[in-house]
Amino acid sequence: MLNRPQSNPQLNAKGELTHLLSIDGLPREALIRILDTASSFLEISDRDVKKVPLLRGKSVFNLFFENSTRTRTTFEIAAKRLSADVINLDVARSSTAKGETLLDTVDNLVAMHADMLVVRHAASGTPYLIVDHLQRIGRADVHVVNAGDGRHAHPTQGLLDMYTIRHYKKDFSGLTVAIVGDILHSRVARSDIHALNTLGAGEVRAVGPQTLLPTAIEKMGVRVCMDLQTGLKDCDVVIMLRLQNERMNGALLPSAREYFRCYGLTPRALALAKPDAIVMHPGPMNRGVEIDSLVADGPQAVILPQVTFGIAVRMAVLSILAGN
Amino acid sequence: MPLSALPDAEAQCVALAQMIRPQLQADTMLVGIHSGGAWIARRLRELLELPGEIGLIDVSFYRDDFGEKGLHPQVKGTSIPFSVEGRPLILVDDVLYTGRTTRAAINELFDYGRPASIKLAVLADRGGRELPIDAEFCTWQVELPATEELVLEPDADGRLQWKFVDHA
Amino acid sequence: MGKELSGHSNGHLPSLSLRISNGRLIDPQNDIDATVDLFIVDGRIAALGQPPANFSATRTIDAAGCIVCPGLIDLSTRLTSLESELVAAVAGGVTALACPPDSKPALDEPGLVERLVRHSEALGLARVYPIGALTQQLAGEKLSEMGSLARAGCIAFSQAKQPIFDTQVLLRAMQYAATFSYAVHLQPQDHYLAHDGVAHDGEVASRLGLAGIPVCAETVAIATALQLARQTGVRLHLARLSSAAGVALVAEARRCGLPVSCDVSVHHLHLSEKDIGYFDSRARFCPPLRAKSDRDALRAAAADGTAAVCSDHTPVDEDGKQLPFAEAAPGATGLELLLPLTLQWAAETGVPLSRALARITSDPAAILGIASGSLGLSTLADICIFDPAEIWPINAQTLRSQGKNTPFLGHQLSGRVKTTLVGGRVVFES
Numbered sequence: 001m002l003n004r005p006q007s008n009p010q011l012n013a014k015g016e017l018t019h020l021l022s023i024d025g026l027p028r029e030a031l032i033r034i035l036d037t038a039s040s041f042l043e044i045s046d047r048d049v050k051k052v053p054l055l056r057g058k059s060v061f062n063l064f065f066e067n068s069t070r071t072r073t074t075f076e077i078a079a080k081r082l083s084a085d086v087i088n089l090d091v092a093r094s095s096t097a098k099g100e101t102l103l104d105t106v107d108n109l110v111a112m113h114a115d116m117l118v119v120r121h122a123a124s125g126t127p128y129l130i131v132d133h134l135q136r137i138g139r140a141d142v143h144v145v146n147a148g149d150g151r152h153a154h155p156t157q158g159l160l161d162m163y164t165i166r167h168y169k170k171d172f173s174g175l176t177v178a179i180v181g182d183i184l185h186s187r188v189a190r191s192d193i194h195a196l197n198t199l200g201a202g203e204v205r206a207v208g209p210q211t212l213l214p215t216a217i218e219k220m221g222v223r224v225c226m227d228l229q230t231g232l233k234d235c236d237v238v239i240m241l242r243l244q245n246e247r248m249n250g251a252l253l254p255s256a257r258e259y260f261r262c263y264g265l266t267p268r269a270l271a272l273a274k275p276d277a278i279v280m281h282p283g284p285m286n287r288g289v290e291i292d293s294l295v296a297d298g299p300q301a302v303i304l305p306q307v308t309f310g311i312a313v314r315m316a317v318l319s320i321l322a323g324n
Numbered sequence: 325m326p327l328s329a330l331p332d333a334e335a336q337c338v339a340l341a342q343m344i345r346p347q348l349q350a351d352t353m354l355v356g357i358h359s360g361g362a363w364i365a366r367r368l369r370e371l372l373e374l375p376g377e378i379g380l381i382d383v384s385f386y387r388d389d390f391g392e393k394g395l396h397p398q399v400k401g402t403s404i405p406f407s408v409e410g411r412p413l414i415l416v417d418d419v420l421y422t423g424r425t426t427r428a429a430i431n432e433l434f435d436y437g438r439p440a441s442i443k444l445a446v447l448a449d450r451g452g453r454e455l456p457i458d459a460e461f462c463t464w465q466v467e468l469p470a471t472e473e474l475v476l477e478p479d480a481d482g483r484l485q486w487k488f489v490d491h492a
Numbered sequence: 493m494g495k496e497l498s499g500h501s502n503g504h505l506p507s508l509s510l511r512i513s514n515g516r517l518i519d520p521q522n523d524i525d526a527t528v529d530l531f532i533v534d535g536r537i538a539a540l541g542q543p544p545a546n547f548s549a550t551r552t553i554d555a556a557g558c559i560v561c562p563g564l565i566d567l568s569t570r571l572t573s574l575e576s577e578l579v580a581a582v583a584g585g586v587t588a589l590a591c592p593p594d595s596k597p598a599l600d601e602p603g604l605v606e607r608l609v610r611h612s613e614a615l616g617l618a619r620v621y622p623i624g625a626l627t628q629q630l631a632g633e634k635l636s637e638m639g640s641l642a643r644a645g646c647i648a649f650s651q652a653k654q655p656i657f658d659t660q661v662l663l664r665a666m667q668y669a670a671t672f673s674y675a676v677h678l679q680p681q682d683h684y685l686a687h688d689g690v691a692h693d694g695e696v697a698s699r700l701g702l703a704g705i706p707v708c709a710e711t712v713a714i715a716t717a718l719q720l721a722r723q724t725g726v727r728l729h730l731a732r733l734s735s736a737a738g739v740a741l742v743a744e745a746r747r748c749g750l751p752v753s754c755d756v757s758v759h760h761l762h763l764s765e766k767d768i769g770y771f772d773s774r775a776r777f778c779p780p781l782r783a784k785s786d787r788d789a790l791r792a793a794a795a796d797g798t799a800a801v802c803s804d805h806t807p808v809d810e811d812g813k814q815l816p817f818a819e820a821a822p823g824a825t826g827l828e829l830l831l832p833l834t835l836q837w838a839a840e841t842g843v844p845l846s847r848a849l850a851r852i853t854s855d856p857a858a859i860l861g862i863a864s865g866s867l868g869l870s871t872l873a874d875i876c877i878f879d880p881a882e883i884w885p886i887n888a889q890t891l892r893s894q895g896k897n898t899p900f901l902g903h904q905l906s907g908r909v910k911t912t913l914v915g916g917r918v919v920f921e922s
Contacts, residue, residue, distance in 0.1 A: 006769050016394075024699070033397065040382065040401035049435035052385035054395075103814055123816030124701040125771030132770075133814070150818070151701030187701060214698035215706070319385075323394025 009131050012140075016324040019144040020317050021127045022153035023194040031198055035163050037316035038309070044081060045311070054319050055084035058115040062088045063105070064147070065121040070283065071147050074307070075118050075156075078314035082322075084116075102126070103133050110134070116143045116318065124150030124187075143321040151185050157282055158191030160313040162199060164306050165237055168278050172199040178231045178273075179222075180207040180263060181241030181290055184214050188282045189241055197221040207231030208263065211252045228263050232272040239280045240265050243290050256289045266292045270300065278302045333476060333484040336447045336463040337364055341371035343461045344414065344445060348372065352412045355379035357429050358400045360418025360476040363484055364447060368416065379404040379413075386428035408437035414461075418476040420446040423457030448474060448486075508550045508916055509533050511543070515555025515877060519562060520850035521857075521866035530560055532873040535916035539869070553918075555877050558910055561849050562865050563587025563618075563874035564830060565856040567755050567802035568731065570823075571595065571620070573894050574611055577807065577827065580893035581618035582920040584828035585876035585909040586803075588857075588864050589618055592677075593625040594652035600625035600636045605644035617919050619874070621647045621860060623677060626665050632656035635668055647860055648675040648729070653778060655683035663720050670726035675861065677729045680713035680738065681705070681779060690818045692734075692782040696765040702817060705780055707735040714741045722750060729859055730754040732804055734779035736789030743798045753859045756790045757804035758833045759824055759899070763787070767899055773813045773820035774899045777804075795843045800855040803830040807895020825895035832905035835880060839906075845880075873916040882908040 008025045012018040017030055044050055060079040062072050072088060079086045091105065102121075109117060119127050127146040134142050148154040162172075169175055177196055183189040183206050196204045197220075206213060206222040218224055225231035232238060243259060253259050270279065279291075279301045287293045295301060356365025356378055365378045380403050384396045415429055426444060433439060445461035450468050468474060471492040479485050510532040517540065518525050524540070531539040531547055538544045566589040571577045581589055591608075593599035599608070605622050612620035624646030628634045631654075638649055649669055656662045669676045686709040691697040693704025714730060718741065721728040733739050733754050742754045759777065764784045768775045775781060793799040806823025813820050830852060838848035857865025864874060883906045888896045912920035 009770055037395065037399050040384075040399040043401060043403065047436055051435065053431070054385050054390055101811070101814070102816070121816065123818050125818075126816045128771045129773075129814070129816055149701070150816075153701070190699070190701060215693050215704060216695040216698055219695045220699060319395050323390055 009128060009135075012324060017320060018140070018324050019127070019131050020155050020321060021131065021144065021146045023155045023158045023191050023198065024153065026198065028198050028200075031159065031162065031195060034159055034313065034316050034320060035166060037320060038159075038163055038312040041081075041312040041315040042309070044315075045308070051081050051083050053083045055079065055082035055322055058084045058322060059113055060084045060086050060116045060118060060318065061109050061112075061114045062086065062147075063091060063109065063117050063119045064089065065091045065119075065126075066148070068120060068148070071120065074310050075145075075147060075314055078311050079318060081311070081315055082318055084318070102129070106130055106133060107137070110137070110139050110142055114142060116145065116322065118145045118147050119149070120147040121149050124152035126150070145317060145321065148187055151187050151190070153191050154187040154282075155191050156310070156314050156317055157188050158195040159317070160306060160310040161188075161192050161239065161280060161282070162195045163309045163313050164280060164302055165278070167305070167309065168302060169236060172196070172201045174202045175237060176203045176205070176235040177201055177237040177239065178205045178207050178225075178235045179239045179241065180228065180231060180265065182212045182243050182247055183208055183217065183241065184212045185244070185247070186241050190220070192239060193220050193222055205231050205235065209253070212247075228269055229272055232269055235273045236277050237280065238265065238270065238273055238277060240290050242282065242284065243286055256286075260289055264288075264290060264292060265295050267294050267298070270295055280306060283307070330486045330488075331464055333447060333486050334367075337367040337484065338371060339463045340364070340445055340447060340461055341368050343463070344368065345372060347443070349412050352414060353379060353406055354414050354416055355381055355404070355429070355433065357415065357417045357425060358382045361416045363476070363478065364418060365416040367484070368445075377405045379406065381429050381432055383425055383428035383432060386432045388424055388428065402432065404433075404436050408433060408439050410438070410440050412441045412443075413439045414443050414445050416445050418447050419474050420444065420449045420457070420459050420462070421452050423453050423455035426457045427455055447476070450474060508535075509548060510873075510913070510916060511547075511549040511552040512555050512560055512875070512877065513552055515558050515560035517560045517867065518846050518849055519867040520846045521562075521854035522868055523846075524867070525846050530867065530875070532913070532916045535873055536870050537867055537873050540867070553877065553911055555910075557881070558877050558879050559845075560875060560877050562853040562867055563876045563912060563914065564852045565860065565862075565865050566590065566805065566827065566830060566852075567800060567856050567859060568592055569803060569805040569827060570807065572807045574608075575615055576892065576894045577805070578612065578615055578617035578620070580825075580827045580891070582912040582914065583892045583909060583922075584803075585831050585878055585912050586827055587618050587874035587876065587912060587914045588621065588862065589827075590621045590623050590647065590860055592623050592652040593650055594630060594654065598625045598630045599623070599646070600628050600630070600641070602637065602640040602644040605641055605646055609645040616914070616917070618914065619864075621645075621862065623648045623650045625649065626651050626669070626676060627656065627661065630654040632658065632661055635665055638669060638674055639672060642672065642674060647862065648677050650677035650731070651679070653679055653681075655681070657683065659716065659720075662716070663724065666720050666724040666726040666728075670724045673727065675727040675729055675859075677731050678713075678717050679731045679779070680710050680717055680733070682709045682713045685709035685712060690776065690780070691768060692765045692780045692786075694765060694783050696768055700768065700771065707737050707782070707786075710735050710738045710779065711741060714738055718745050718750065718752065721752060728752045732757050732760075732779055732802075733790065733793070733799060734760055734782050735786045739789055739793040739798060743793065746798065753800065754793075754798065755800040755802045755856075755859070756794055758801050758826060758830050758837075759804070760787065760790055761794060761801065761837045762833060763899060768817070771817045772899065773815060773817050774824065774897055774901065776817055776820050776822045777824065778822040791837065791841055794837070794851055795841060795847070797847075797850075797855070799851075800859055801830075801834055801851040802856065803827050805893070805895075807893055808897045809895070813897050824898045825891060825893045826898070827893055828891055829886070829898060829900060829905070831876070831878060831909060832907035833900075835907040836905065873913055875913040876909060877911040878907060878909045880907050882906065884908050
């Protein structure tokens with residue numbers, strides 16, 4: 001064994017959050033602080049001038065290697081509400097296509113005086129590679145926010161999901177949360193699991209067929225349920241995960257139709273949960289595949305508020321990092 | 325300064341209210357700056373028998389020392405439950421010192437709209453201004469060394485009282 | 493019996509008579525562990541203990557405080573750049589090595605093999621034993637010209653890390669190899685079960701969101717290979733095992749008398765999936781680092797002789813590792829770490845030194861079928877003299893290989909080669 005106790009690269013020498021890469025390994029206080037700070041940012045959206053000058057003069061670069069208009073837009077709104085300058089890099093079409101390496105691109109952005117990099121990439125661990133590189137070139141002052149890396153983590157989504165749950169349910173202890181769907185490929189699921197366990201949720205259930213459940217996932221602190229009915233019974237929160245098209249017609253699942261029949265959140269399935277259970281979804285939804293329209297548009301769904309909370313949570317993350 | 329020489333903050337609130345009363349207009353609104361200004365603004369509202377809600381401002385997002393100090397660990401949030409547009413406002417704080425907190429509060433208020441006027445009411449003015457800011461209403465002028473901080477706090481019974489904190 | 497290279501071209505140098513004195517001589521094959529002098533004449537071991545008649549030392553090497561053992565034999569070294577890697581080999585005490593056929597181009601042409609052999613002999617450093625491609629271009633479809641390749645110098649045949657999808661082709665390849673008594677080396681990994689996996693399919697990969705390679709990818713391939721070996725009678729060697737279940741299958745087959753051997757990479761004797769840490773691409777290996785329980789089983793297999801130990805030397809430059817984990821090139825530099833890591837494994841698990849050294853000397857020699865790996869009288873004097881107690885740092889300056897990629901970079905290891913001899917000539921001295 002290497003016997004090398006590695007310090008969490010997200011924390012600086014003073015133990016302050018300097019990058020947000022994953023919820024895994026963050027102390028409870030750090031999560032609470034982000035949620036509390038997000039509360040105060042919500043009110044800004046109600047003002048005429050929806051801005052505060054916190055990040056004025058700072059440059060936030062959105063480095064998205066994977067297309068995502070939704071997430072990129074919310075980060076852009078969040079940064080602009082903090083008065084930061086935002087530059088979007090559509091990397092798929094630009095330099096990397098010409099053979100420039102990922103780290104060369106990072107070096108160029110640093111030379112352009114980037115203060116923060118918001119990174120989304122299809123390969124798990126990419127933000128860690130970037131943080132390690134920045135450390136080595138003496139630019140650990142450039143903050144990195146993980147906007148989603150492969151299957152590994154989507155910490156801001158995890159945080160906004162927690163904000164949503166706290167908003168409706170107040171207290172995490174004693175809550176039963178069911179996460180349903182393609183957990184194997186889901187960075188949102190992993191971030192939610194870490195966050196729920198760190199915040200002291202009563203029970204976290206991972207619900208799906210064996211083909212969509214990661215090996216040894218119980219070790220992450222969840223109870224595995226391969227049966228939707230068992231998974232939803234008496235739960236307080238249902239988090240539905242999006243099922244991507246490419247998963248549906250091959251060796252993982254036979255068809256969208258069968259998936260909906262066995263794991264789709266219909267009103268009948270939802271009735272097994274507590275009557276005041278909330279239904280969440282990171283979006284975008286596949287109506288009729290993982291979720292019935294009646295539920296998505298129903299009174300228990302809090303999917304649109306999740307989006308509003310998402311902007312406030314991202315504003316909180318950007319501010320806290322920029323200040324450390 | 326010995327403890328016995330500290331003035332009674334609750335009495336100062338009463339005196340401040342008496343200074344303000346003649347200047348009140350029909351639509352004047354009080355805005356207290358967290359935390360000390362918020363407590364004082366609540367006192368003033370009772371003393372002046374004002375009908376409406378008071379505004380509360382947290383200047384964390386407008387401070388000019390964000391670069392050095394980062395975000396305050398506990399942001400209390402701003403709430404302005406009335407329209408700022410065209411209104412005379414009285415900004416309330418406990419201690420006026422460099423003037424930077426007042427500057428931040430004014431900037432924040434202007435992001436809500438254009439007030440008719442802003443007057444500043446404080447219990448204590450300790451000099452040491454770094455910006456051209458002045459308090460229209462003030463109950464106590466006091467000189468302190470830079471290493472001493474003047475703090476307003478509620479005691480066990482909720483009565484506001486002054487305290488010195490030595491940062492030497 | 494064994495194949496030997498005819499000896500390096502050191503033509504113009506006069507023959508040397510060497511005396512290696514005061515060293516602790518360990519020769520696992522001949523069960524020797526004693527402080528005796530060693531005498532070399534004309535490139536071969538002439539005597540132990542007492543000098544042979546009329547002996548006059550051209551040079552005496554004082555090996556006080558050191559261990560004198562057979563030169564190490566490595567079952568898999570990628571010679572990405574011939575000279576620098578052969579220099580690294582002798583710096584690591586490796587005097588003979590087998591290189592896999594997945595160079596570019598693949599070793600499926602006799603001309604390429606001849607050239608490799610010629611260039612290595614001219615350098616006069618470690619002896620190179622090429623492993624030829626089992627199928628043409630390693631594509632797994634057509635048999636390669638094994639006869640011609642063997643005549644050119646190949647001592648065995650392998651697919652390196654390339655799969656053979658068609659089991660019929662694998663069967664035919666084994667039958668053909670068995671016809672001529674050629675050994676077949678296979679790295680057992682079912683291509684479809686491994687799919688796009690990059691790490692062991694377990695707790696760490698699930699947490700980090702890395703595609704996993706389940707243990708069954710290895711055991712299914714081992715089981716297939718064993719069955720086909722049983723049918724064809726081919727001499728099979730399973731390379732770079734990574735799992736407890738895998739070594740168990742091989743141990744069972746050996747108990748039943750099947751002539752199968754296996755090896756583990758020296759990095760796998762130490763590391764596990766936990767060493768991936770925060771996506772450290774230096775811990776990206778093929779086969780992947782598995783759970784601690786697997787590592788412990790590999791250690792036990794090396795301890796009881798089921799498995800030999802090799803370096804799986806794979807130099808990768810910075811560009812190849814400065815990538816997200818799944819995109820980084822797998823493998824680590826290993827030639828210069830083979831000895832210290834083997835010694836560390838032995839020390840940590842209480843394996844006697846002689847037995848540990850057998851795993852990197854006499855056992856690989858037997859697997860490759862070469863007359864090497866021992867200090868018997870008249871054998872070629874391929875010798876490693878090392879100080880087991882010398883602690884040295886692993887960094888870009890101390891490593892002579894072009895590959896500086898190892899999870900042990902920045903660590904201190906114990907066991908440093910002082911002198912390496914090939915055919916009685918000193919080819920490395922620190």
